[in-house]
Amino acid sequence: MLFQVEMTVTIPLDFDKVEADRIKAVELAYSQKLQETGEWRHIWRVVGQYANVSIFDVESNQRLHEILIGLPLYPFMTIKVTPLCRHPSSIRDDDR
Amino acid sequence: MLFQVEMTVTIPLDFDKVEADRIKAVELAYSQKLQETGEWRHIWRVVGQYANVSIFDVESNQRLHEILIGLPLYPFMTIKVTPLCRHPSSIRDDDR
Amino acid sequence: MLFQVEMTVTIPLDFDKVEADRIKAVELAYSQKLQETGEWRHIWRVVGQYANVSIFDVESNQRLHEILIGLPLYPFMTIKVTPLCRHPSSIRDDDR
Amino acid sequence: MLFQVEMTVTIPLDFDKVEADRIKAVELAYSQKLQETGEWRHIWRVVGQYANVSIFDVESNQRLHEILIGLPLYPFMTIKVTPLCRHPSSIRDDDR
Amino acid sequence: MLFQVEMTVTIPLDFDKVEADRIKAVELAYSQKLQETGEWRHIWRVVGQYANVSIFDVESNQRLHEILIGLPLYPFMTIKVTPLCRHPSSIRDDDR
Amino acid sequence: MLFQVEMTVTIPLDFDKVEADRIKAVELAYSQKLQETGEWRHIWRVVGQYANVSIFDVESNQRLHEILIGLPLYPFMTIKVTPLCRHPSSIRDDDR
Amino acid sequence: MLFQVEMTVTIPLDFDKVEADRIKAVELAYSQKLQETGEWRHIWRVVGQYANVSIFDVESNQRLHEILIGLPLYPFMTIKVTPLCRHPSSIRDDDR
Amino acid sequence: MLFQVEMTVTIPLDFDKVEADRIKAVELAYSQKLQETGEWRHIWRVVGQYANVSIFDVESNQRLHEILIGLPLYPFMTIKVTPLCRHPSSIRDDDR
Amino acid sequence: MLFQVEMTVTIPLDFDKVEADRIKAVELAYSQKLQETGEWRHIWRVVGQYANVSIFDVESNQRLHEILIGLPLYPFMTIKVTPLCRHPSSIRDDDR
Amino acid sequence: MLFQVEMTVTIPLDFDKVEADRIKAVELAYSQKLQETGEWRHIWRVVGQYANVSIFDVESNQRLHEILIGLPLYPFMTIKVTPLCRHPSSIRDDDR
Numbered sequence: 001m002l003f004q005v006e007m008t009v010t011i012p013l014d015f016d017k018v019e020a021d022r023i024k025a026v027e028l029a030y031s032q033k034l035q036e037t038g039e040w041r042h043i044w045r046v047v048g049q050y051a052n053v054s055i056f057d058v059e060s061n062q063r064l065h066e067i068l069i070g071l072p073l074y075p076f077m078t079i080k081v082t083p084l085c086r087h088p089s090s091i092r093d094d095d096r
Numbered sequence: 097m098l099f100q101v102e103m104t105v106t107i108p109l110d111f112d113k114v115e116a117d118r119i120k121a122v123e124l125a126y127s128q129k130l131q132e133t134g135e136w137r138h139i140w141r142v143v144g145q146y147a148n149v150s151i152f153d154v155e156s157n158q159r160l161h162e163i164l165i166g167l168p169l170y171p172f173m174t175i176k177v178t179p180l181c182r183h184p185s186s187i188r189d190d191d192r
Numbered sequence: 193m194l195f196q197v198e199m200t201v202t203i204p205l206d207f208d209k210v211e212a213d214r215i216k217a218v219e220l221a222y223s224q225k226l227q228e229t230g231e232w233r234h235i236w237r238v239v240g241q242y243a244n245v246s247i248f249d250v251e252s253n254q255r256l257h258e259i260l261i262g263l264p265l266y267p268f269m270t271i272k273v274t275p276l277c278r279h280p281s282s283i284r285d286d287d288r
Numbered sequence: 289m290l291f292q293v294e295m296t297v298t299i300p301l302d303f304d305k306v307e308a309d310r311i312k313a314v315e316l317a318y319s320q321k322l323q324e325t326g327e328w329r330h331i332w333r334v335v336g337q338y339a340n341v342s343i344f345d346v347e348s349n350q351r352l353h354e355i356l357i358g359l360p361l362y363p364f365m366t367i368k369v370t371p372l373c374r375h376p377s378s379i380r381d382d383d384r
Numbered sequence: 385m386l387f388q389v390e391m392t393v394t395i396p397l398d399f400d401k402v403e404a405d406r407i408k409a410v411e412l413a414y415s416q417k418l419q420e421t422g423e424w425r426h427i428w429r430v431v432g433q434y435a436n437v438s439i440f441d442v443e444s445n446q447r448l449h450e451i452l453i454g455l456p457l458y459p460f461m462t463i464k465v466t467p468l469c470r471h472p473s474s475i476r477d478d479d480r
Numbered sequence: 481m482l483f484q485v486e487m488t489v490t491i492p493l494d495f496d497k498v499e500a501d502r503i504k505a506v507e508l509a510y511s512q513k514l515q516e517t518g519e520w521r522h523i524w525r526v527v528g529q530y531a532n533v534s535i536f537d538v539e540s541n542q543r544l545h546e547i548l549i550g551l552p553l554y555p556f557m558t559i560k561v562t563p564l565c566r567h568p569s570s571i572r573d574d575d576r
Numbered sequence: 577m578l579f580q581v582e583m584t585v586t587i588p589l590d591f592d593k594v595e596a597d598r599i600k601a602v603e604l605a606y607s608q609k610l611q612e613t614g615e616w617r618h619i620w621r622v623v624g625q626y627a628n629v630s631i632f633d634v635e636s637n638q639r640l641h642e643i644l645i646g647l648p649l650y651p652f653m654t655i656k657v658t659p660l661c662r663h664p665s666s667i668r669d670d671d672r
Numbered sequence: 673m674l675f676q677v678e679m680t681v682t683i684p685l686d687f688d689k690v691e692a693d694r695i696k697a698v699e700l701a702y703s704q705k706l707q708e709t710g711e712w713r714h715i716w717r718v719v720g721q722y723a724n725v726s727i728f729d730v731e732s733n734q735r736l737h738e739i740l741i742g743l744p745l746y747p748f749m750t751i752k753v754t755p756l757c758r759h760p761s762s763i764r765d766d767d768r
Numbered sequence: 769m770l771f772q773v774e775m776t777v778t779i780p781l782d783f784d785k786v787e788a789d790r791i792k793a794v795e796l797a798y799s800q801k802l803q804e805t806g807e808w809r810h811i812w813r814v815v816g817q818y819a820n821v822s823i824f825d826v827e828s829n830q831r832l833h834e835i836l837i838g839l840p841l842y843p844f845m846t847i848k849v850t851p852l853c854r855h856p857s858s859i860r861d862d863d864r
Numbered sequence: 865m866l867f868q869v870e871m872t873v874t875i876p877l878d879f880d881k882v883e884a885d886r887i888k889a890v891e892l893a894y895s896q897k898l899q900e901t902g903e904w905r906h907i908w909r910v911v912g913q914y915a916n917v918s919i920f921d922v923e924s925n926q927r928l929h930e931i932l933i934g935l936p937l938y939p940f941m942t943i944k945v946t947p948l949c950r951h952p953s954s955i956r957d958d959d960r
Contacts (some may be wrong), residue, residue, distance in 0.1 A: 481637050482637060483659070540577060541578060565640075
């Protein structure tokens, strides 16, 4: 089950820097662990923004929801979810 | 140089079906050739839409423009281009 | 896999009435068959609009896409897809 | 009288966690009681959002208003109300 | 059951004038009959627009839908429906 | 001179409750006095919102502005004003 | 009674040029006559657009509606009406 | 050089009243001085809003920018600037 | 007087190709002549769009309007005009 | 690689003035250094706004991202990035 997820992060100007850095470190580990399991298939930075475009490959909508609300930066994020599926023109096996 | 390109196709209700099918066949070949060269890195279908989310990896903005205006379905498309770059959290070598 | 799908139908003023009625009849049969299999879980009319709010329960994103692009009225529709999952407060077993 | 109601919850980052949890517990009880009476017919979680899509079946607009402004989380919500009615294609008796 | 309904009419530039006038005459009779029964409570013209703001008082959502899709000008209209209820500050008995 | 006025009230979560109640009481008296004079012709609650739809009948734009900026809740309101006039289909004398 | 009216004109590409010129000539005369009576107080061109910003000073909303729907180019126009009144800072007597 | 400028003022609910009044007094003097020199040609209040529609006649874009960022209420304003020019239908010499 | 002008061109699918090519050739000459005089200071293509971002340096709003409505492709264009002025941080003499 | 970048700055009303001035001074130096290297090709002020329109010429998307997130005012900015390329009509060698 493929999904495009666009995440935009907004941390308030007066939010504690040390706490923000701590959360970002936990976020990094969280993201990389899910990349390793293959559920978080791709992640790219959007140029000029504190935002990313990601592709998830999960077994269900429920699982995607668990992953997203578990993001350490979730309380600071605006999230847009778009369900995808294989494109008939694709020649790449792993764009399933 | 990475770009997310979102393409939405709108073919008028009264457009000739045979001609539309001919253009779609040329589009398919055009897309697959660029996937083979590696410039069109990924393509996914958006569920419920005649639309795709694609990732391009090209040497320049100019090259991306040439590819997009050369799309056989270009006159029927609305296109949104988002420049991307490698995300610091990515563990995949080819998400460069 | 639950999805809310909102469909809005726009038939051009000068579209042939007989052909429109024929398509609507096929649409009715197509919809009811999918309701019987359980994939099209709910359908409601939006008051004052030629539009509906529907709930689908399908095995995959791919399957939902096949259902939607197969709708006889698809060429006349604007479609919005929202992925859903079970709500922790729900007491109804079939709102899974 | 059927209504689609979309509720999105935004709790400020600095809102007291204990108080937030208390309100959420009251909200849960409030919601389940109305589900039991049948007025709150369906509730689903929107994937990736602190939001739900619900279907209400109430005797009047006035009653729906009373229910919504009585939600314990109401001060934190953005609410969108869409009046629905039975769809002529529906085969389910309780999608009335 | 009170509803605000905002209707905007767009008749194509090349639509037959005689037929348009015929439809408008039927619309006038249709509207006035419903005003007489009390279901179409108020109607005002929006200044500078081919549009109106109306208040309906109907027994159900279903009835409102029947009235609206029965409008002779319905195929030319964009319609926005807003459910209303009595305001606690109102001193007018018939703003129920 | 008829106007549709849509008022939406947003009181900050941390605003003093006692002061808010005091302002609302003044607002109630202010609104009812203007209803009695006939300038505030109608007021309805929008279902699910802290908002109203009102119809004003005033001698001038200037007078409407004075009424609106004098609303005790004005600093908390978003206001949309739409000029109306009598609709040629209206059969009600007081929808002038 | 002062109003800002913003008018944008869109004439279809395939509309008859001679007929368009005829309508524009009638529009010119219509506008200048109303400028002379003082009801159409100001008119300016929006740079780069087939659009104008105008100020009307009329005795009622009804009168403004009559003027606007009587515009020879009305069927080709999108119109936005904003009610104005005298600004307390104004030093010009005729910005009443 | 003519410009339509729309200014909307938003002063936070908890902003000091005395300081706000002081700034408004300076704003009044600033505006009237520019009206006297003829650069601020017109100013009208938007009904129901803390906003104005103004017409400026300045020698350059640079000069308009200086005037606007010099407004005492500038930090509280949202500003929209639209370049205008003489309309060919205008009969007023000073709508240049 | 500096302006950013963003032009987007939409030529209908069924517009005559020979006539379109003729207009584009005239547009090219028109644009290059104005570039040579210095009024059309910069022009760039927007990647993936039949659109450009341009910078104009003209003596007045009136002159800019004449240039824009004189564009051979004007009837096919959507145009957005943004007035600019010298930025205090600029080190380039000709970004005046 | 050319990009149009639109930056809008919003500094909170209660942000420390001295600190804001310090950041602006660093921003000025940062901008001028990049203008000198040629990566920040153009910068113009948007009239009436605390905003600029800039043109960047960089070797890659990655480089543009580094420049933008390194802006001293970045935490206060809303940024819009549009990829550009040479326009076939351009006669200026450095609009490459």
